Amino acid sequence: MDIFYVYAIKSDVDQRIYVGFSSNVLKRLAEHNAGKTKSTKGFRPWQLIYSEPIVSRIAAREKEKYLKSGIGKEFLKSL
Template sequence: MSVYIVYAIKSEMDERIYVGFSLNVERRLKEHNAGKTKSTKGYRPWHLIYTEEAEGRIVARNREKYFKSGIGKEFLKSL
């Protein structure tokens, strides 16, 4: 089973937070900052504010959903 990284990045432009998961966070952050992701392209540059390991894709997806929820988003804003 693969270990995924659930991550949160923050836009330096307007402080918005984006949550996702990947097997390679460094590569994924470069993609966000290169404008290769439609939903984050207009808010560059981004910097990493949180990472968490998750055992498998399903667990990673559930954690991503949590961080996109109200209580999860509040936790990320408090960092």
Template structure:
């Protein structure tokens, strides 16, 4: 069975939050920090602030959408400790 994770990373440059899904969060974080992701490369370095195991890809997409929504984004912002 495939296990997916929904994750949130925060740019140490300007504090923006990016939400994504992956089967290997550590590898994906490295890809973000190596500039291999077009949408995040201008805001390196990134720090993992949240990771949630969600099971399959369909469930992961639903959770990803939630965390990209207003209420989900607010939850992620509440995790940030400056």
């Protein structure tokens, strides 16, 4: 069974929050900071502010959607 991680990263440049999911959070964070992701490239460096293990890809996608919603973003901003 694969474990996925829903994660949130915050830009040191303008404090924006990016939410995603991956099976390897630290590798994914390194990719964001290396400029390999088009949508986050211009806002480097990024810091990991939230990570949660999820047991299925479908559940991880649902949690990602929640964290991208208004109430989810408010939760992340409160961290």
